[in-house]
Structure formats: structure tokens, C-alpha cells
Amino acid sequence: MYYDYFAGGAGDEVTLRANEASLARLALVPRILRGSARRELGVTLLGTRASMPVLVAPTAFHRIAAPDGERATVRAVAAADTIMIVSMASTVAVEDIAAEAPGAKLWFQLYIQPDRGFTEAIIRRAEAAGCTALVITVDSPALGRRERDDRNDFHELPDGMRCENLRIGDAPGDVRQITMSPEISWDHIAWLREITDLPIVLKGVLHREDARLAAEAGVAGLLVSNHGGRQLDTVPATIDVLPEIVDAAGGLPVLMDGGIRRGTDVLKALALGASAVALGRPVVWGLAAEGEQGVKGVLERIRDEVDHALVQCGCASVRDLDRSFVRCHP
Numbered sequence: 001m002y003y004d005y006f007a008g009g010a011g012d013e014v015t016l017r018a019n020e021a022s023l024a025r026l027a028l029v030p031r032i033l034r035g036s037a038r039r040e041l042g043v044t045l046l047g048t049r050a051s052m053p054v055l056v057a058p059t060a061f062h063r064i065a066a067p068d069g070e071r072a073t074v075r076a077v078a079a080a081d082t083i084m085i086v087s088m089a090s091t092v093a094v095e096d097i098a099a100e101a102p103g104a105k106l107w108f109q110l111y112i113q114p115d116r117g118f119t120e121a122i123i124r125r126a127e128a129a130g131c132t133a134l135v136i137t138v139d140s141p142a143l144g145r146r147e148r149d150d151r152n153d154f155h156e157l158p159d160g161m162r163c164e165n166l167r168i169g170d171a172p173g174d175v176r177q178i179t180m181s182p183e184i185s186w187d188h189i190a191w192l193r194e195i196t197d198l199p200i201v202l203k204g205v206l207h208r209e210d211a212r213l214a215a216e217a218g219v220a221g222l223l224v225s226n227h228g229g230r231q232l233d234t235v236p237a238t239i240d241v242l243p244e245i246v247d248a249a250g251g252l253p254v255l256m257d258g259g260i261r262r263g264t265d266v267l268k269a270l271a272l273g274a275s276a277v278a279l280g281r282p283v284v285w286g287l288a289a290e291g292e293q294g295v296k297g298v299l300e301r302i303r304d305e306v307d308h309a310l311v312q313c314g315c316a317s318v319r320d321l322d323r324s325f326v327r328c329h330p
């Protein structure tokens, strides 16, 4: 049941498969004879430095995967010196995640709740915990239809676990449910810009017109995402819309997630204009397999693969990549 929750997607899982398949259809075209002894993998995103262009995407319910849950994840992410986007649906409170690894670089993912006062209170907690950006998930005006969860009847957390960022008291039942609000609109983004100084990233952009509107709305960045194929099924693979979103985003930094499994996938996304990518399921698998060590293993392996792919492509820096390094082969 829990494996299916983590692995699964919406509907027929067409988009879930497409994310990896579209990346696999792209070929990398390396350059030759441009030797350099060392590669620079680091990037600065909205003022936060990451040691590699690979972030940890927000994923819910880490305590289902490992007893320590998000505490184990954050220790591994801090050791890798990259950014963890903390899910609003984490099973450890954002304050406790921050306290577990002082100096960890945290962004906070938010589902805007219909109750603005409650939404604002959550943002204040994320700010106080030291999160340096807000990632607003905008692809979920309703929860995706995940048939694996329906078949397994997985609709609530095991006893003793809850969404700690939505607690309103100390008793086990003192917690609100996350609402996927069909009413969220650009007005909410304008409101968020009024109430917080944190840079705002919109997560779940797939339409180029929305990229243009986002730039106009004064957000700080975009995350091209289809929620790992878990929201509306049959939407495009993220790598396939990335170039047009980059073109429409008016110079805003554009991140991407969905189907990134190898260093070569990271290079393809960067070559097509992403400033960085994020990993969803691979982090959960590392966590489920070996806790903190497992997440460390996933992050160090992909770092090594990015470095290796860069050297093979004749690049000294992630900034050396451009669209000429990628071809589509059918």
C-alpha cells in the first residue's frame, strides 16, 4: 500500500511513464578536446547556494518510508549541501526538521489553504524555522485520482503520524486536513507577495502562457512539474515543455522535476534551460532502503554522475551547457 502511494501516479499513469520516456528519447551530443581538470557543479538559486544543480523535491509523509522520516532526509541533504524543499505534508514539523540539521538549506512547499489566516500562520512558522523560499504548488486545485490508493484503500496515515505543519494543538486529533482548494487564483499569489518577503516559486507550471503571467505577477522562479504524474494524467512530460517555458519566463530561473534518475537526465534539463532539477521518488527510495545513508547514497551517486557526464561532454561547469548539447532521436 505504501509502495503504491510513493510509486504511483494518476489515472492510467501515462504522464508518470512519459517523464522518464521523454528524457530517454533525448540524446546528449558531447563536445571534444575542451579539457579541464575540475568541474564546477554549484549553483545559486534565489540567493541560496547549492553544491550541485540537484534539489530534493517536496514529498509527503517520510515517516511512512523510514522511522525518522524527514529528520533522516534533512541530515542527508545537509551533508550533501543542497536544498530540501520541505513538504507542507511532512510528518515531522518544519521547526523540528530545521533543528535536526542546523545550517540545512530549506525551502518550504505550500498548498494555499482556503483559510487565509491559517495559511499565513503556516508561512510564519516556515519563516521562523529559517526557510528561505516559498514553493507554492499550483497544480493541485484538486487531488489527482490515484487508482492504486483507491484499490488499496489508502486514505489516511498510520496511527501516530500526522501532518505536523497543520497541527493546531498537542492532542493527536488536533490537526487540520490539507485542502486542495479549487479556488486558488493569481489573487492569492498577489496576497502572498504582500504578506511575505520570501521569494516565491510556482511549482507545477506546464503552459507557456502561465510562465508569462507568472513573470508579470512578480514571482521569483518557476518549477516546471507535473507532480511526478500524480495530478492530471496525460499532461506532457516536463522535459518536453521545458524549452518553451524557459522562453516565455522572461529570464526568471526555471527549475524542473519529473523523471530525473541519472546524471545524464540532469544535463539534458540544464542544456534545455533549467537552472536546476529536483528529485522526488529517488529520495524516497533511498530513505525507505537505508534511511539517512540511503538518501546520502542517492545524492552522492547523482552528484558523481553529473560530474562524470560533464567531463564526458567537455564542460567545465554546468553553465557551459546549452541547447546544442541535446538532440531528439525518435
Ligand SMILES: Cc1cc2nc3c(=O)[nH]c(=O)nc-3n(C[C@H](O)[C@H](O)[C@H](O)COP(=O)(O)O)c2cc1C
Binding pocket: 005, 006, 007, 019, 057, 058, 059, 060, 087, 088, 089, 109, 137, 203, 225, 226, 227, 228, 229, 230, 257, 258, 259, 260, 278, 279, 280, 281, 282, 284
Ligand atoms: C510520494 C510523493 C509525495 C509527494 N508529495 C508532494 C507534496 O507534498 N507537495 C508537492 O508539491 N509535491 C509533492 N510530490 C511531487 C514532487 O514534488 C515532484 O513533483 C515529483 O515527485 C517529481 O517527480 P519524480 O518523482 O519523478 O522525481 C510528491 C511526489 C511523490 C512521489
Ligand SMILES: CCCCC(=O)C(=O)O
Binding pocket: 060, 089, 178, 227, 230
Ligand atoms: C495531502 C498530501 C498530498 C501529498 C502529495 O502532493 C502527493 O501525494 O502527491
